[in-house]
Amino acid sequence: MTKKTHVTTTINGEETEFLCEPRQSLLEVLREVLDLTGSKEGCNNGNCGACTVLLDGLPVDSCLVLAVETEGAEITTIEGIAQQGHLHPLQQCFLEGAALQCGICTPGFIVGAKALLDRNPDPTEEEIRFNLAGNLCRCTGYDKIVRSIQEAADRLQSAT
Amino acid sequence: MGGLTTLSGFEYVAPTDLTAAATALRDAGGRACVLAGGTDILVQLREGMRSADLVIDVKKIPELLQLEYAPDSGLCLGAATPCYQIYTTADVVNAYPALVDATRIIGGWQIQSRASVGGNLCNSSPAADSIPPLLVHQAVCHLAGPEGRRSIPVSDFCTAPGKNSLQPGELLATLTLPPQPANAGSAYQRFIPRNEMDIAVASAASWIELDDSRNAIKSARIALGAVAPTPVLAEEASQFLVGKAPTEENFSEAGVLARQVASPIDDMRGTVEFRVHLAGVLTQRTLALAHQRVQDS
Structure with a gap:
């Protein structure tokens, strides 16, 4: 077995240290070492977006x-989206808008949508669909997801 | 545990200078992979299309993460600079629109946060989205090896599907794109059967420079993707446009001429006939868009 590497990162605002082998993906370490199982494995090859996290904001x-690549990085996972025990407006709107069925894609959509709204607080439907083209959903047909993101954008804007 | 498909074991190094990276690459004797954004390499390693004892992460080498632009010297692009950084840099968007068109449609946002133009070039797929734009913008590859450095035009880089002229121990350090003259514009488009997130069935990039009156084409370059073993320049079609008026008729005629360099394969993405047809249509459309961008500038 390859020697493990010690990695220090910030995950959801907390300094986090872990040991990993070079071959382990960040997703494997999040789920299997750190017990952050909110990020899902869909395709494991970069097509579906179910494992989306923010790495230094992107x-x-x-x-x-590779988990070893994240030395010194800031990572936000779905577990870091709710603040002080309150759902983020995106999470609340996904619930109210029934924007999920099986739910496997949902963490990736919410993290991806948060990245979008952080940069573009009032996206058009086309911008939402274009920017979330890397997130696949096999249940909802996307319309409820898009509408829930629009609703969350409205609530975030009226709150500021 | 262990439901995930894991990679086979390898060592990982992240050197901070190019010579160390090139030396590690040479010493591994073909058993090393260079890791930039990882969006192709990690998939290839996981799916057994490639194997490695050593992964050399080049993202700690400052030169490989450059994005330097000046109107009189052009663009210097680190080989590992991610697509996202390219299309969010306003000067680059204005000066090299064809390259920016490509970086916006390579995968989705998650891929663009990591994937680099240098990696796309080194993967050397005939369908690579960024290569036709590099060709029409006359990009030059700057390579570093244990013995030193050399530079070659992108037009000499790809040699066959998945093959290129990198020698053992050599890696791509930077790409330079010459400064843009006045009255120049470019565009890249591909055909895919979906809206996003797919591999080009065929693609084209066009670059045109108009004279000061903007009524005649001073210079033009057209490049096609996914219709030959490597992305390819359509020289005759480009030459045809010189001195002509920038009209739909001339763009259409250039499209017909560009089809002559298309020698595509039949596969699940498209037939030979369809790909040749697309090469003409996409040439015409990218010329029209490049022209429109000059008019709008």
């Missing part, structure tokens, strides 16, 4: 990142 597929 959405990435955590299945296509």
